[in-house]
Amino acid sequence: xxxxxxxxxxxxxxxxxxxxxxxxxxxxxxxxxxxxxxxxxxxxxxxxxxxxxxxxxxxxxxxxxxxxxxxxxxxxxxxxxxxxxxxxxxxxxxxxxxxxxxxxxxxxxxxxxxxxxxxxxxxxxxxxxxxxxxxxxxxxxxxxxxxxxxxxxxxxxxxxxxxxxxxxxxxxxxxxxxxxxxxxxxxxxxxxxxxxxxxxxxxxxxxxxxxxxxxxxxxxxxxxxxxxxxxxxxxxxxxxxxxxxxxxxxxxxxxxxxxxxxxxxxxxxxxxxxxxxxxxxxxxxxxxxxxxxxxxxxxxxxxxx
Amino acid sequence: xxxxxxxxxxxxxxxxxxxxxxxxxxxxxxxxxxxxxxxxxxxxxxxxxxxxxxxxxxxxxxxxxxxxxxxxxxxxxxxxxxxxxxxxxxxxxxxxxxxxxxxxxxxxxxxxxxxxxxxxxxxxxxxxxxxxxxxxxxxxxxxxxxxxxxxxxxxxxxxxxxxxxxxxxxxxxxxxxxxxxxxxxxxxxxxxxxxxxxxxxxxxxxxxxxxxxxxxxxxxxxxxxxxxxxxxxxxxxxxxxxxxxxxxxxxxxxxxxxxxxxxxxxxxxxxxxxxxxxxxxxxxxxxxxxxxxxxxxxxxxxxxxxxxxxxxxxxxxxx
Numbered sequence: 001x002x003x004x005x006x007x008x009x010x011x012x013x014x015x016x017x018x019x020x021x022x023x024x025x026x027x028x029x030x031x032x033x034x035x036x037x038x039x040x041x042x043x044x045x046x047x048x049x050x051x052x053x054x055x056x057x058x059x060x061x062x063x064x065x066x067x068x069x070x071x072x073x074x075x076x077x078x079x080x081x082x083x084x085x086x087x088x089x090x091x092x093x094x095x096x097x098x099x100x101x102x103x104x105x106x107x108x109x110x111x112x113x114x115x116x117x118x119x120x121x122x123x124x125x126x127x128x129x130x131x132x133x134x135x136x137x138x139x140x141x142x143x144x145x146x147x148x149x150x151x152x153x154x155x156x157x158x159x160x161x162x163x164x165x166x167x168x169x170x171x172x173x174x175x176x177x178x179x180x181x182x183x184x185x186x187x188x189x190x191x192x193x194x195x196x197x198x199x200x201x202x203x204x205x206x207x208x209x210x211x212x213x214x215x216x217x218x219x220x221x222x223x224x225x226x227x228x229x230x231x232x233x234x235x236x237x238x239x240x241x242x243x244x245x246x247x248x249x250x251x252x253x254x255x256x257x258x259x260x261x262x263x264x265x266x267x268x269x270x271x272x273x274x275x276x277x278x279x280x281x282x283x284x285x286x287x288x289x290x291x292x293x294x295x296x297x298x299x300x301x302x303x304x305x
Numbered sequence: 306x307x308x309x310x311x312x313x314x315x316x317x318x319x320x321x322x323x324x325x326x327x328x329x330x331x332x333x334x335x336x337x338x339x340x341x342x343x344x345x346x347x348x349x350x351x352x353x354x355x356x357x358x359x360x361x362x363x364x365x366x367x368x369x370x371x372x373x374x375x376x377x378x379x380x381x382x383x384x385x386x387x388x389x390x391x392x393x394x395x396x397x398x399x400x401x402x403x404x405x406x407x408x409x410x411x412x413x414x415x416x417x418x419x420x421x422x423x424x425x426x427x428x429x430x431x432x433x434x435x436x437x438x439x440x441x442x443x444x445x446x447x448x449x450x451x452x453x454x455x456x457x458x459x460x461x462x463x464x465x466x467x468x469x470x471x472x473x474x475x476x477x478x479x480x481x482x483x484x485x486x487x488x489x490x491x492x493x494x495x496x497x498x499x500x501x502x503x504x505x506x507x508x509x510x511x512x513x514x515x516x517x518x519x520x521x522x523x524x525x526x527x528x529x530x531x532x533x534x535x536x537x538x539x540x541x542x543x544x545x546x547x548x549x550x551x552x553x554x555x556x557x558x559x560x561x562x563x564x565x566x567x568x569x570x571x572x573x574x575x576x577x578x579x580x581x582x583x584x585x586x587x588x589x590x591x592x593x594x595x596x597x598x599x600x601x602x603x604x605x606x607x608x609x610x611x612x613x614x615x616x617x618x619x620x621x622x623x624x
Binding site for chain 1: 352358360405408409410411412413415416417419420421423424427428430431541542545548549552556594596597599600601603604607608
């Protein structure tokens with residue numbers, strides 16, 4: 001029983017980590033190329049989930065709804081970049097933090113005006129059942145789909161960044177912006193595109209996670225901080241770092257939540273253990289980040305050479 | 306100087322006038338504004354004068370609030386014990402967090418202070434004995450003795466005012482001391498100050514600890530004021546709100562924190578509690594969306610008035 005439980009929780013951790021990766025990938029590129037702190041990244045995740053909920057209702061198909069939400073969020077993201085964020089690149093980090101914090105407030109309220117405080121995005125019926133992976137291990141089909149989508153997107157992203165010309169420009173921008181500019185790269189256009197791609201990834205994560213979590217105003221705020229933790233652990237600007245960091249954070253968080261209460265239960269009263277376990281799991285993520293920053297201030301896979 | 310004196314006299318007369326007019330609610334509201342002003346002023350020392358972008362100041366406010374509340378809940382009601390304990394706890398916390406965080410620079414400093422604050426947030430969330438995520442309700446405010454009843458809104462107001470004035474005076478003195486000059490020099494050019502042989506790290510750490518301690522005092526006052534504390538005082542959005550107040554008021558201006566707290570809380574209150582008929586006709590439920598207005602004002606200020614309101618005022622005077 002025990003190893004099946006561990007396997008199941010590891011899969012849950014992988015699933016959560018991959019979705020975190022989708023958020024962190026866009027964030028780390030924005031951060032790496034333009035040296036820009038974008039707190040409003042979580043708002044795009046929220047927008048993606050709300051848009052998906054509306055499109056799924058309109059079309060009656062989960063797949064079609066999600067596929068419509070992705071370009072729609074990308075367009076919104078690019079509009080945001082062209083209208084407001086672009087003016088912030090040359091400003092200091094403080095201004096960026098505050099301006100994008102203001103955007104969080106504004107987008108939250110706009111979403112509340114358009115959709116209300118929450119929306120529904122039910123799981124597609126065909127995927128709601130479990131699948132027997134191994135004898136004795138029955139795993140929800142929908143979570144397997146999420147893992148599949150996450151791995152596929154990660155692979156596409158890797159090929160795009162590592163093997164194509166656009167990807168080369170992105171890497172050049174992340175490792176040395178001035179040099180890339182001097183070599184004649186149109187950073188402005190490149191960045192709008194990167195931002196759009198980041199928004200699209202947000203929409204994928206938002207709409208895929210929506211049936212498991214809740215679609216509500218404020219859903220982006222907590223996961224945003226986790227995504228920041230991921231990119232700081234992985235090294236700002238590094239896609240590979242984001243993947244490693246995301247899976248690490250996802251697995252530690254999930255496994256910690258599942259097993260720390262049991263582990264603590266061996267030493268403390270059950271009431272104390274069940275309360276302290278999840279908190280300790282959350283603390284552990286930040287502890288990992290603090291330790292990584294202390295010993296490797298540039299993260300595990302620094303993008304800047 | 307004359308302006309400061311005038312403002313102080315105005316603040317002293319305020320509760321008497323409100324009492325006379327029968328608007329006691331505003332005395333309590335003003336106390337809340339002043340408590341946030343203390344917290345924002347302490348952040349301004351780190352942010353504006355020290356040039357350290359700490360994104361975890363709520364941790365110190367929250368630690369102070371919780372230490373003071375837990376003492377009251379455990380029966381130690383005296384403010385003479387509770388408030389110094391809150392200050393000491395927050396200072397110790399700031400020392401630990403600062404000692405580790407100040408080894409990093411730039412974006413990483415922002416992120417690591419944020420991470421520590423989140424750690425505190427989750428720790429407090431797990432303290433089931435003291436309310437956990439539901440928070441802790443106090444039977445009464447802390448007790449000051451001396452025949453002063455802090456439960457009385459006017460008395461509480463004057464105590465908070467005294468603390469605020471002391472904090473502002475302390476900030477003024479610190480900034481104009483040798484210590485303050487060095488701090489500002491570090492903000493302007495860290496490498497140069499380092500090269501002069503100044504132990505930059507120690508100066509920054511001391512600044513961080515002083516600000517953390519003052520934040521803890523604000524937290525203790527905040528808990529007493531509302532007779533309630535919950536983990537949201539440590540949430541990162543709270544750190545963001547404090548930052549907003551500092552920016553709104555003016556980074557590195559003595560009165561920045563005060564102006565910022567007054568404008569932000571005042572704006573929220575006015576939008577939420579004073580219906581404008583013409584606006585209600587266009588948008589019937591606009592009052593439930595107060596933070597939309599706050600967000601837009603903030604965005605405009607960041608984009609077009611990076612020096613904050615205090616900066617606008619002094620620029621006008623110089624022009």
